[in-house]
Amino acid sequence: MQAWQWPPRLGRRGDRMYVIEVIRLSLHTLMANKLRAALTMFGISIGVGAVIALLAIGAGVQSYITQQFSSAGTNLVAVVPGQIQRGGGNPFGPQAALSMGDYRAVAGSIPFLVDTAVDFTGVGNFTFESQNSQVSVSGVTPSYESVRNWRVRIGRFIDDMDYGGRSRVVVLGQTVANDLFPGQNPLDAVVKINNVPFRVIGVMETKGASFLGDQDAVAFIPLTTAQERLFQASAQTKGGDRKVSMIYLQVTDDGARPIVVAAVKQLLHERHRIAADDPDDFSVVSQTELINTFGAVTGVLTIFLGAIAAISLLVGGIGIMNIMLVSVTERTREIGLRKAIGATSRAILGQFLAEAMFLSLLGGLVGIGIGVGGAFAVSKVADIQPEVQLSAIALAVGFSLAVGLFFGIYPARRASRLNPIDALRFE
Amino acid sequence: MAEQATDKDSRVPVIDAQGLVKTYKMGDIEVHALCGVSLRIYAGELASIMGPSGSGKTTLMNILGCLDQATSGVYKLDGVDVDRLNDNQLAAIRNKKIGFVFQSFNLLRRTPAIENVEQPLIYAGVGMRQRRERARQALEAVGLGDRLKHHANELSGGQQQRVAIARAIVANPSLILADEPTGNLDSKSGEEIMCLFQRLNEESGITVIFVTHDLRIASHTRRIVRIADGQLTGDSAVDDQILACPEPLDAGMAVAAPAGTAR
């Protein structure tokens, strides 16, 4: 006989040992109920499979859109003052400025350009009768409409006559038109911008909202009018030239884009006298619109897929909880016995939790197979090439484990709290 | 009365219960399962508790086995006041100090005999290899050395109860509590089980308390405690007239093994 510690304690050694035992025990139980375990697992598998497949399809759709955009030929390169990557870009700041001289130099000497446009943007206070609105006003060249591929819906855009004559004409974005002229035809109406009267000559087509905000809350006037009349003071550069806010370059094709970007950088380095290791005071951005559109599409897609993932995994989790509750009831006597022979509540909790976690983990692993297979099947029937990402797999499996833990904890606690006497009496 | 039988012995009793009361509340009705039970049992005793159904035997055993706690009264196990222990300490006592044998065996059904016997050692933190070895020894001690791999549901009632006894002794407890261990068995298997308890008690000095309402079964013990309506009504020593077991018992479990195979 051994000398007992009195009162005895379950030692640390027992605890550590128990982790291995618990895994063995729960595997044993699951093997004893193969069909039930398989069906429960399958609920999780479907959830995990759905997440992986849908995220893969989502990624495929993104690539597809990129392709569509570039083949549509929106080869737009934009030049803006400041450093947008570092968040320091301030188009109106004194140190960061692009001028009409820069624009002319770029437009005149850079190769592979189909067309160019330029704008100078400020904020105008619009009034019409009793309506009042703060709007971003862009002075633009007549080429702006075609370069940005953004057309007027009614009326006409700014033309060479307006540009040459510094006319006080304005083309409204849809939101501005709606705000100032609810239910009315704005054409030929006279609005006041910062108290200067302008005649409305057109309304742009709707562009919609992106994650940057409402793109239709704008108005266009001739560049000359903006620089020399409306925003005369703020448009002055130190060198006596006039500022521009953004230069748009429409490039001949995809291949030319890097050449154009490099040439613009070199030209502006010289013009702005920037030393080789000094930071640029301008940025060259390509296909910003594409990126913007992306942001919107990806956002919607992610929310949509997240919802599906959450729902299907939730259903799988409820399945686990249901089976575990049945199992706890069925095995009430076993729990009573285990307590009678020395199992602590924690040990019982661990055993049942391990079973739930096993179900969800195995379910998750099978789900990876289903997800990858599903994505592959989609690629056979649709134009999209799904891209299975490792991060999506990790996410789905992590999620399934969390589901197992979350839905397993209640039945396991219930088991661990059973009174051994009642449990042993249970028929 | 109970004291007189053993008070001459000055050892610390294994079980020292004073004035145990257990009251169950069922809605407005109070059921007095135990009304002041005092009992001392010393190391190495083989005692039976007899009483009609509903007299409080199981309730008393549950309290003595630290599965339940009395409504009032003092219960000391090996000199330690059980009332003061927390759940984990109680679990540890059940694990290391007490071996339970139940009327309905309570084995894990689709599990080999040897794994059933190992279970208490898992909770004691005994390593796999040592566990196997000790479980094998325990099964041999109850005459089931040739049934190690049999699943519980492939064994006869008597064999199942012997597996349960092996499970009760595997952790070397100081006390075995058996609640009507022969209640589900025919008289022949019951007799075998009683002889097994008797032999375990004689050979390793383990304290055994069991509950029965069969006087013939009780006659295998050296002391009979009687209970009725939650109160002790008698306590008698049967030192000399203890019912003898069949001869071959002395030669290990020679008697139990063939009986098992015959079934």
Ligand SMILES: Nc1ncnc2c1ncn2[C@@H]1O[C@H](COP(=O)(O)OP(=O)(O)O)[C@@H](O)[C@H]1O
């Ligand atoms: N959990 C319980 N709840 C209510 N009453 C109980 C409970 N357990 C036992 N009793 C009652 O206590 C009395 C003694 O029961 P028990 O100890 O099981 O008797 P025995 O084992 O001698 O047949 C009985 O009247 C029984 O109905």
Ligand SMILES: [Mg+2]
């Ligand atoms: Mg009873």
